[in-house]
Amino acid sequence: MGEVDPAFIQHPEHRPKLSINEAEGIPLIDLSAINSPNSISDPEDIERIVREVGNACKQWGFFQVINHGVSSDKLQKIEASAKKFFALPLEEKRKIRRDLNNVLGYYDTENTKNIRDWKEVFDFDVEDPTLVPASPDPEDDEETEWTNQWPEYPPEMREACQEYAREVEKLALKLMGLIALSLGLPEDRFKGYFKDQTTRIRLNHYPPCPSPELALGVGRHKDGGALTVLAQDDVGGLEVKRKTDGEWVRVNPTPNAYIINLGDTLQVWSNERYESTEHRVMVNSEKERFSIPYFLEPAHYTIIKPLEELINEQNPAKYRPYSWGKFTTHRKLSNFKKLNVENIQIHDFRI
Numbered sequence: 001m002g003e004v005d006p007a008f009i010q011h012p013e014h015r016p017k018l019s020i021n022e023a024e025g026i027p028l029i030d031l032s033a034i035n036s037p038n039s040i041s042d043p044e045d046i047e048r049i050v051r052e053v054g055n056a057c058k059q060w061g062f063f064q065v066i067n068h069g070v071s072s073d074k075l076q077k078i079e080a081s082a083k084k085f086f087a088l089p090l091e092e093k094r095k096i097r098r099d100l101n102n103v104l105g106y107y108d109t110e111n112t113k114n115i116r117d118w119k120e121v122f123d124f125d126v127e128d129p130t131l132v133p134a135s136p137d138p139e140d141d142e143e144t145e146w147t148n149q150w151p152e153y154p155p156e157m158r159e160a161c162q163e164y165a166r167e168v169e170k171l172a173l174k175l176m177g178l179i180a181l182s183l184g185l186p187e188d189r190f191k192g193y194f195k196d197q198t199t200r201i202r203l204n205h206y207p208p209c210p211s212p213e214l215a216l217g218v219g220r221h222k223d224g225g226a227l228t229v230l231a232q233d234d235v236g237g238l239e240v241k242r243k244t245d246g247e248w249v250r251v252n253p254t255p256n257a258y259i260i261n262l263g264d265t266l267q268v269w270s271n272e273r274y275e276s277t278e279h280r281v282m283v284n285s286e287k288e289r290f291s292i293p294y295f296l297e298p299a300h301y302t303i304i305k306p307l308e309e310l311i312n313e314q315n316p317a318k319y320r321p322y323s324w325g326k327f328t329t330h331r332k333l334s335n336f337k338k339l340n341v342e343n344i345q346i347h348d349f350r351i
């Protein structure tokens with residue numbers, strides 16, 4: 001990527017400020033009390049962690065966790081593969097380019113809200129193949145499979161990705177348990193939705209950008225699934241829109257931490273007790289940046305709606321039920337076109 005093509009240029013109101021707002025950061029939660037091997041956790045420790053998670057979900061929709069139990073060796077392996085893969089010549093990477101028939105693989109022309117992102121990505125699904133609806137059309141009952149595409153080089157990438165996925169899954173489900181408890185629900189309340197999950201992992205590479213004041217690595221957006229478990233390197237660039245005043249706040253890299261953010265699906269399930277939070281990624285002119293989000297997403301046949309336990313006469317459901325599979329295929333397939341309208345949003349189901 002050389003000089004900035006107009007396709008990348010953000011509208012003036014969405015351009016990043018180069019002076020970084022380092023004000024109050026997102027909460028940092030230590031999970032060591034529930035991750036100590038061979039020891040039973042103290043109920044008071046669990047209660048404290050549940051309280052911290054609940055507060056963070058309510059106030060930020062974002063937090064970081066340390067002592068999370070994910071093997072650093074597995075993270076290093078997937079990071080090393082990602083670096084080797086993205087360093088390949090473009091024509092090599094494009095051999096596994098994603099297209100309308102296969103939404104998984106390499107991609108370097110993604111738009112967020114119709115502006116091109118300054119990044120290249122490699123996507124793979126945790127279940128392989130993933131069963132999904134053949135089309136977003138509600139009348140069409142046909143199903144199809146999405147299958148992962150692996151590059152020839154580096155040869156160890158496939159195994160590194162698969163092992164990492166299994167490792168992060170444990171953390172993601174543990175967090176869903178803590179979130180359930182924080183909503184007054186049984187710990188395993190969400191578990192069944194992920195049996196045939198459509199969870200996706202993305203390797204992001206943000207090359208240095210000659211005009212970081214005009215473009216974004218990823219434009220402002222919310223994640224659509226249940227929650228995201230994000231590993232970022234030490235370069236920095238992720239910004240979160242603070243709920244209290246709408247300011248963009250930098251999430252500074254914390255060594256050995258994962259960043260957790262709630263997605264739209266959890267906003268609907270919780271009937272807006274918790275809300276997903278807008279975020280974006282700034283790029284810079286000197287350093288490339290790598291990040292790895294794990295998007296925890298339910299089975300395609302899941303009907304998403306506010307949980308019965310959280311609604312009543314005083315607090316009626318704020319959303320109409322919708323099919324996760326139809327919702328996500330609509331979004332994935334429309335990624336290939338520049339749209340004149342905004343992509344489908346949970347707002348379309350708001351009552």
Ligand SMILES: O=C(O)CCC(=O)C(=O)O
Nearest residue numbers: 204218232238281291293
């Ligand atoms: O790179 C990051 O820090 C975040 C990426 C992100 O928000 C996304 O891929 O959805």
Ligand SMILES: [Fe+2]
Nearest residue numbers: 221222223279
């Ligand atoms: Fe995101």
